Amino acid sequence: MYKILANTIFLGKDVHFLPECHSTNDIALNLVRQKRALEGSIVICDHQSKGKGQRGNSWSSQAGQNLTFSLILRPDFMDITEQFYLNMAISNSLKQMLQDYVPTIEVKWPNDLVVPGYGKIGGILIENTFSGKEWEFAVVGIGLNVNQVDFESNRASSIKLITGSEINLEELFRLLITQIEQGYIQLKKGKWKEIKQEYLMNLYRKEIWANYSSNGEQFEGKIVGISADGKLKIELKNAEIAVFGLKEISFL
Template sequence: MKLIKLDAIDSTNDFLKSLSSQDELENFTVVTAENQTKGKGQMGAKWQSESGKNLIMSALVKDFLYDNEQVFNLSIIVSLAVIEVLKTLNISDLSIKWPNDIMSYNKKIGGILIENTLKSDGRIVSVVGLGLNVNQTNFDELPNASSLAVIAGKSFDKEALPILIIEKIKEKIELWENNSEGFWVIYFETLFRKGVPMPFKNLSGQNFMGIIQGVSSVGKIQILLEDDSVSEFDIKEVQMLY
């Protein structure tokens, strides 16, 4: 695994995308940064992180996705890999808030942003961005956030985490072809607030009640509505209120 360590960068995802377009980079090349000035989350949200305290990493993944209809498979692999690593660190009550936020209890401790590039030869090259709150303990301005240190009551070696996470991702990619159905089942079983009535907000700003029923093959969330119909929503079409 090739590891590139940076002190500060605008975005590790952007840096790695630029690097991969200019050079035939080794698969699973990882870029980490102590500070990121323009960290990105889903739907263009900013990812805020205290300098030097947390894990900010991006990893190159290629030779796995070959079809745009399959891109959500990588989200499942990465989120489950992170969950498994955190379990080995005794982080409690872990779940995945659709599509791939990492939760402990009802607090967000990590976020994943996967950006895919379709190459001229039809290959799909992915840059997997992960922000994980590790040793930050002050979340006064982020009431829904927490960290490994807050949850476990101790600090962690964040330098060891990229290697552990990449090894888990590699392991799951190797097993995917023969066990994809099993991974989908585990992903759904790990979903935050599945199967319980909860409020959502749609694109029009209207609140509604629903129950998470599942996730479609292309990653759309399936919600049972009050009229007993099931609707599918993309990431930009619905917001979970919790």
């Protein structure tokens, strides 16, 4: 049972715990639509049966083994063109906390958590609601493989598989929420340059030549940065810089 957090300012003061659900993001979005959402509310589920990932992918998680939860935030201090800074702030916070368990963890653009040599251990899915041109709410869904050891995909891993240690889920949840709140406060304070620098410093494959595919064609490239709107900037072999959106490129 996940309780209201005492050591945070506003995150986790309203916690909705469900033993089982389809998707914590869907439940959080329903709270927003029903005008029942408070900034800092959290929906957490012990077994998420139809979790959502980027590109319309699913997020599979065994009951009682992992963390699957959604945060409700109200980033109305930002312009809707600046959405990726929220993504970077959340990614940085997760990286900072989890590196105490797995020092080699990196952020794979746009918002996966990977450990080179092992695979993906977590991901973030942000779904937004708007009122006209104003940003109303952001629902930040987070899935983290903690104690699960069996996966259908050989590209997935977990903290336990990497470290060999069983992790207390409630303690890890408390530490993550505390760190995420600090990252969000940094965003509110306008520390955007620092947030982007940290994101780039921890970016998977940055300044490394690797293989990718786009529009059915494979090519070799080197990640060199992120555009203002969060697109991936890759240097090609001819020294040209190409820019790719979420559904325009695949990592090979």
